[in-house]
Amino acid sequence: xxxxxxxxxxxxxxxxxxxxxxxxxxxxxxxxxxxxxxxxxxxxxxxxxxxxxxxxxxxxxxxxxxxxxxxxxxxxxxxxxxxxxxxxxxxxxxxxxxxxxxxxxxxxxxxxxxxxxxx
Numbered sequence: 137x138x139x140x141x142x143x144x145x146x147x148x149x150x151x152x153x154x155x156x157x158x159x160x161x162x163x164x165x166x167x168x169x170x171x172x173x174x175x176x177x178x179x180x181x182x183x184x185x186x187x188x189x190x191x192x193x194x195x196x197x198x199x200x201x202x203x204x205x206x207x208x209x210x211x212x213x214x215x216x217x218x219x220x221x222x223x224x225x226x227x228x229x230x231x232x233x234x235x236x237x238x239x240x241x242x243x244x245x246x247x248x249x250x251x252x253x254x255x
Contacts (some may be wrong), residue, residue, distance in 0.1 A: 142197055155181055159177055159180065
């Protein structure tokens with residue numbers, strides 16, 4: 137499946153479930169927890185959700201609100217190494233399993249899903 141079609145398959149709700157499942161794990165994680173201030177967890181969750189939605193074919197809210205992702209520059213203040221990266225990926229893998237993505241395309245035809253219809 138092309139990456140840009142993922143939004144059509146799971147919609148904003150699927151990304152919301154995925155990112156919420158990821159951030160439920162962060163506070164108690166010994167490596168990632170200290171990197172994320174508790175006061176900014178809701179903001180971090182919204183930013184990741186908006187980024188993923190835009191990256192995988194949905195509305196470009198992240199770019200509209202924050203500009204180009206510049207991921208390297210945005211993450212440069214944090215001590216990210218291979219161990220931290222691997223832990224992030226493990227938590228995201230856990231979140232993917234927990235979110236239990238639907239296997240059928242969305243049937244809603246609201247504004248955000250109109251872009252998913254074939255031309």
